[in-house]
Structures are given as structure tokens and as C-alpha cells.
Amino acid sequence: MARSLTPLLWTLFSAGGTLAALLFPVHLLLTGLAIPLGWVEAPSHPFLLGLIQHPLTRLYLFTFVSLALFHWAHRFRYTLYDGLQIKHLTALIVVVCYGAALVGSVLAAWTLWSL
Amino acid sequence: MSSPVRYTPFHPRWHRPRVSVWWWLQRGSYAAFVLRELTSVAVAYFALVTLWLVRAVARGPEAYARALERLGNPVFVFLNGLALLLVLYHSVTWFNLAPRAMVLRLGGKRVPDAVVAGLNYGAWVVLSASVAWILLRG
Numbered sequence: 001m002a003r004s005l006t007p008l009l010w011t012l013f014s015a016g017g018t019l020a021a022l023l024f025p026v027h028l029l030l031t032g033l034a035i036p037l038g039w040v041e042a043p044s045h046p047f048l049l050g051l052i053q054h055p056l057t058r059l060y061l062f063t064f065v066s067l068a069l070f071h072w073a074h075r076f077r078y079t080l081y082d083g084l085q086i087k088h089l090t091a092l093i094v095v096v097c098y099g100a101a102l103v104g105s106v107l108a109a110w111t112l113w114s115l
Numbered sequence: 116m117s118s119p120v121r122y123t124p125f126h127p128r129w130h131r132p133r134v135s136v137w138w139w140l141q142r143g144s145y146a147a148f149v150l151r152e153l154t155s156v157a158v159a160y161f162a163l164v165t166l167w168l169v170r171a172v173a174r175g176p177e178a179y180a181r182a183l184e185r186l187g188n189p190v191f192v193f194l195n196g197l198a199l200l201l202v203l204y205h206s207v208t209w210f211n212l213a214p215r216a217m218v219l220r221l222g223g224k225r226v227p228d229a230v231v232a233g234l235n236y237g238a239w240v241v242l243s244a245s246v247a248w249i250l251l252r253g
Contacts, residue, residue: 023243025243035186043252071159072159076156
């Protein structure tokens with residue numbers, strides 16, 4: 001089963017990598033540093049609430065979070081194998097990495113659905 | 116003339132030198148590779164921060180203000196700064212690999228690597244500006 005899933009997992013990794021490469025720097029710079037440190041004016045609450053309640057934004061945010069997590073799962077899995085030389089723990093690593101990505105995606109879906 | 120071939124009933128044991136767990140520190144290119152792989156941790160971290168911020172906004176103005184205040188404390192500023200550096204490293208390595216991961220052909224000729232990478236960088240600039248424009252309007 002793991003073998004037949006490989007192309008799908010690789011596609012998720014690749015899509016997530018592209019998304020992260022294109023969009024994460026600007027989001028991190030703005031919401032991670034510029035807004036909390038006051039370099040730019042923070043968006044007002046009503047504006048942000050309206051923005052994230054828009055169906056397109058919800059779809060965007062779900063893709064953003066979910067693909068990023070699957071990208072992490074795939075890369076981190078191989079880093080653990082090779083970096084720490086624990087290839088014999090394959091099954092456990094696979095379950096933990098992709099499982100965490102799946103749980104995070106469900107959490108994101110639920111959060112965005114109930115906005 | 117020919118010497119008799121001798122077989123052994125046992126499989127030979129290959130000599131395999133043990134590789135240190137720190138193999139990736141032995142050469143700059145190995146370290147760069149592992150660092151590139153570890154950028155994924157920054158990606159996952161920020162995905163979760165974003166989700167947490169969305170939940171705070173959904174809970175109301177006070178929760179949103181508290182979340183921004185918490186993001187401004189030194190620990191988060193340090194983590195976010197570090198994550199930004201790692202994510203930038205991810206972006207640059209990803210765009211530079213793109214021409215090799217996806218070979219584009221136009222009229223039977225391979226599109227030069229620099230053009231494919233350039234298109235990625237162009238999309239990066241346009242998307243970043245769009246996100247900033249949308250987010251900072253309000």
C-alpha cells in the first residue's frame with residue numbers, strides 16, 4: 001500500500017514545496033514580523049474576519065496549511081531516515097509524519113469550515 | 116593448469132565501515148543538503164502559526180489583539196526571523212531546481228534553465244506583492 005501511495009505523496013510534497021516557496025516568505029515577513037513588531041499597521045479585526053470568511057480565502061488557507069504540512073512530512077521523513085540512520089523505524093516514522101500532516105489538515109478544515 | 120575453484124558454504128560478510136550520525140557535517144555540500152531538508156520544519160511551523168492566528172481572529176477582537184501581542188514577544192520574533200531565513204533558503208533552492216525538475220519545451224527546443232528559473236522568480240515577486248496588497252488594505 002505504501003508503494004502505491006508514493007506518487008501521491010510525492011505530488012503533495014512537490015505542490016507544497018512550490019506553494020511554500022512562492023507564498024511563505026511574504027506571509028512570514030508580514031504576519032510573523034512586520035505586523036506584530038509594528039513596522040506596518042496591523043489589519044483591523046473586522047477586515048481580517050471578513051477576509052478569512054470569504055470562501056476563496058478559506059480554500060486558500062486550507063491549501064496553504066495542508067500542503068505545507070504534507071510537504072514537511074515528506075521531507076522530514078527522509079531527513080529522519082538518512083540524518084539519524086534509523087531506517088529500521090520506517091513504519092513508525094511514516095505513521096508519525098503523514099499522520100501529523102493529516103491531523104493538521106483535518107484541524108485546518110474544521111477550523112475554516114466553522115468560521 | 117586451472118586451479119580448482121573453491122566454494123565456501125557461507126555468504127561472505129562485506130566490510131561496511133560505520134558512518135557517523137554526524138556525516139552531514141563532514142562536508143559543506145552535505146550540510147547544505149540537510150539544511151535544505153530542515154527548511155521543511157520552518158514551513159510546518161509557520162503553517163501552524165497561521166492556523167493559530169486564524170483561530171484567534173475567529174474568536175474575536177480581544178483574542179486577535181492577544182495573539183498579535185504574543186507574536187511580538189522575543190521568543191516568537193526570534194523563531195519567526197529564523198523561520199523566514201530558512202523559508203527564503205527553501206524558495207531560492209526550489210526555484211533554482213525547478214528547471215531541472217520540470218523541463219519545458221517550446222517548438223522542439225528546450226527552454227533555457229535561466230528562463231524557467233526567471234519565471235519562478237517573477238511569479239514570486241507578483242504573488243508576494245499581491246498578498247501584501249490584499250492583507251494590508253484593511
